[in-house]
Amino acid sequence: MTSRVRFAPSPTGFLHVGSARTALFNWLHARSVGGTFVLRIEDTDAERNRSDLTDSLLAELEWLGLDWDEGPYFQSERRDRHREVVEDLLGSGQAYLCDAENREVDGSTMVDGLAVRFRMPAGATMAFDDIVRGEVSFATDDLEDFVIWRSNGSPMFLLANAVDDADMGITQAIRGEDLLSGVPKVLLLLDAMGAPRPTYAHLPLLVNEQRKKLSKRRDDVSIGDYRERGYLPEAMVNYLALLGWGPPDEVEIRPLDEIVDLFRIQDVNKAAAFFDLKKLEHVNATHLRALARDDFIDRVAPWVGDDAPWPPERFDAGLFSVMVDLAQEKLRTLGDVTRFVDFLFLEDPVDDPESWEKAMVKAPLATEMLDGAAAVLADCAWDTASVLAAVAEVGESLGLKLGKAQAPVRVAVTGRTVGPPLFETMAECMERAEVLRRIARARARL
């Protein structure tokens, strides 16, 4: 039998990294076994049934490259079918009507204003074989009757979920561990409907440093936010694949198609995984460096465009292209590009307080260094070698090695201790007068 999996998010207006990981694992499984990846939007809730909430969800999935074969189906459009199943359950006595105080009300047909509750059988054990967790079982005696149809005339999640999985022929339900305890109820529903059970695979949760499930209140969980900060989709998806799974050859950073070849759902492990931003940055930086030069230029374009922190008219594509290779080598995210080159396009460099403290306040001889540099740079030849020699000479006369000597000049000119090679940048990208002006400006602040 060919495998059919689904990603069934509830639309909240954005794609959560935990959801993205679930979508990815479903997609990986489908692609690796040649199955079908179905997308279904679980919007039984009236508040969630809004197209603007699903649009961004779909856009982020596309950005990640997780294409679906069927759907999106909308649960809200299947209400009649859900109602039909509830009617059947009510008719067969497996469910009953109940009022707002949870009191059972006689009747075997649905009544407006009354909810429908599923009758929990006594003394039964609901057991199933989870692909990642193995045998899991629940005693029905620990469970209570549960609402499957709201008094406002809408189906509850568990009911809609069970009916849709059955109707859509889902063979594997791959999802987060937070849904594990809902399984016995879904199984009961499926059994009552006479529908086959899918096999389940409950993925370990993604947690924060407190080892709590990632939450949108506390944690940075929006895929869109990562996209906006300049993470590449291939890096995002690569990193996510590493949470709960690892390639057999221990090569962690690699293209998605290789992961598809290596991925096996039964290899997923059970323990919760910490979403480690440091590692994500490393994965991203590695993918960034691997990009072809032109591709890199295309990808950073949005960050140096209209939203950049400098006046658009001051941007100089020619100057920027001189910096491109250096930037690609050093950036961890695309968004870091502005900090790397902003001094070229801003009237005055941003004055990074930490850099100022380190290179100007705490460093000895900073004023002497600036004065000396101002003097020699005023009339040396304006090329890299000459500029370097000039600054080095001033440093030597003060007993400073080049590394120390260039620091105050770097901060005066670029605003930061970190940046591109200084002398090349000054000689090739900046006017002598501007360099001198910035040194004087810094000197005045000391």
Add this chain to the structure above:
RNA sequence: GCCCCCAUCGUCCAGCGGCCUAGGACGCCUGCCUUUCACGCAGGUAACACGGGUUCGAAUCCCGUUGGGGGUACCA
């Protein structure tokens, strides 16, 4: 409270009874390179939660303890 799940370096992953004096990656530290940072290279730091079994032999199997997490809605 009750139910369920989980437990190898700080973190992620490998290990599925002997190859383990436990491997890789991120992080951190040291050195080299060096015009800062980064990259690269060479090293280093650091873990099988605890207690019982089973077995000739356990990180690997079983039980318990402890710790952590999830669930427990007319949310999904």
